[in-house]
Amino acid sequence: MPENPPIEYDFPDLRRWEKGAAPYIHVFDSGVPGPTVMVAALTHGNEVSGAVVVDSLLERGLRPRQGTLIFSFNNIEAYLGFDPKHPFKSRMVNEDFNRVWARLDQPANTQEMKRALVVRPFVEQADYLLDLHSMHDDGVPLMLCGPLDRGVEWAQRVGTPVDIVRDRGHAAGKRMRDYGAFGDPASNKTALLIETGQHWRASSVAVAKDVTFRFLAATGIVEASDLPADWRQSTPERQRVVQVSHAIATKRGNFTPVRRFAGQEVIAKAGTVLGHDDGEPVTTPYDDCVLVMPAVNRPLRAGVTVVRLGRLL
Numbered sequence: 558m559p560e561n562p563p564i565e566y567d568f569p570d571l572r573r574w575e576k577g578a579a580p581y582i583h584v585f586d587s588g589v590p591g592p593t594v595m596v597a598a599l600t601h602g603n604e605v606s607g608a609v610v611v612d613s614l615l616e617r618g619l620r621p622r623q624g625t626l627i628f629s630f631n632n633i634e635a636y637l638g639f640d641p642k643h644p645f646k647s648r649m650v651n652e653d654f655n656r657v658w659a660r661l662d663q664p665a666n667t668q669e670m671k672r673a674l675v676v677r678p679f680v681e682q683a684d685y686l687l688d689l690h691s692m693h694d695d696g697v698p699l700m701l702c703g704p705l706d707r708g709v710e711w712a713q714r715v716g717t718p719v720d721i722v723r724d725r726g727h728a729a730g731k732r733m734r735d736y737g738a739f740g741d742p743a744s745n746k747t748a749l750l751i752e753t754g755q756h757w758r759a760s761s762v763a764v765a766k767d768v769t770f771r772f773l774a775a776t777g778i779v780e781a782s783d784l785p786a787d788w789r790q791s792t793p794e795r796q797r798v799v800q801v802s803h804a805i806a807t808k809r810g811n812f813t814p815v816r817r818f819a820g821q822e823v824i825a826k827a828g829t830v831l832g833h834d835d836g837e838p839v840t841t842p843y844d845d846c847v848l849v850m851p852a853v854n855r856p857l858r859a860g861v862t863v864v865r866l867g868r869l870l
């Protein structure tokens with residue numbers, strides 16, 4: 558087994574935020590008409606950059622000037638079980654919190670389904686949702702905006718990071734960002750999911766701060782001057798949108814890449830072999846194919862997505 562990556566920042570003590578509108582969920586109503594905005598951290602329990610940001614905003618006592626502001630630490634149970642010797646295990650307790658959202662009408666027999674039922678009414682209230690994630694592997698930050706035009710528009714309004722990924726989510730189950738009105742073309746409700754970079758890089762915290770600053774200011778429920786000025790980073794000259802077209806999963810966990818791949822690497826030629834799954838070549842289906850969050854550089858279990866492929870729009 559390779560060594561675990563270093564942890565470059567201090568994890569916040571979140572137990573002080575247990576008491577709220579629901580456990581580890583805080584709601585601030587300005588009393589003035591305006592949108593309801595939700596910022597969620599710890600949808601995956603070991604993705605801590607967003608928790609640093611939400612902890613800090615709660616600590617600072619940020620309040621909305623209009624509308625309602627909701628903060629949530631979603632999979633808090635997984636986070637509280639964090640073990641630095643096995644840091645990847647605290648992603649979840651029983652199952653992935655971000656794959657249960659199409660089956661919340663079924664019996665809640667996992668920690669994550671029980672917690673999703675607690676979180677759901679707040680998600681349903683939100684007009685704008687920012688879900689703060691980070692990545693297993695080192696890679697450039699990505700804004701996952703879902704399949705709809707207004708997701709792309711919102712990601713462009715936020716203005717960072719460079720890469721916007723337009724996608725339909727996962728065959729393994731519906732994500733929170735695609736739940737209910739967020740996935741409805743007829744609604745105006747919009748959710749964005751930011752992948753800030755590798756889970757425990759200090760740079761991931763910087764990205765989470767910058768994106769949260771911009772997102773909250775863009776909704777108009779706070780003014781930029783209400784937020785810590787040093788959270789905002791410079792704006793990239795341009796953003797690019799990648800439309801995800803394929804998800805490549807390993808059949809039995811026997812995927813062998815031909816080499817190491819970088820996140821958002823662009824493969825020029827169609828038909829380029831990326832690796833072999835059970836001996837079968839996996840190739841790029843078109844020219845200028847973008848490798849979205851390749852997980853091909855490490856051993857994977859059967860059925861896990863090794864890479865998603867996308868086109869530059």
Ligand SMILES: [Zn+2]
Nearest residue numbers: 601604690691
């Ligand atoms: Zn995540």
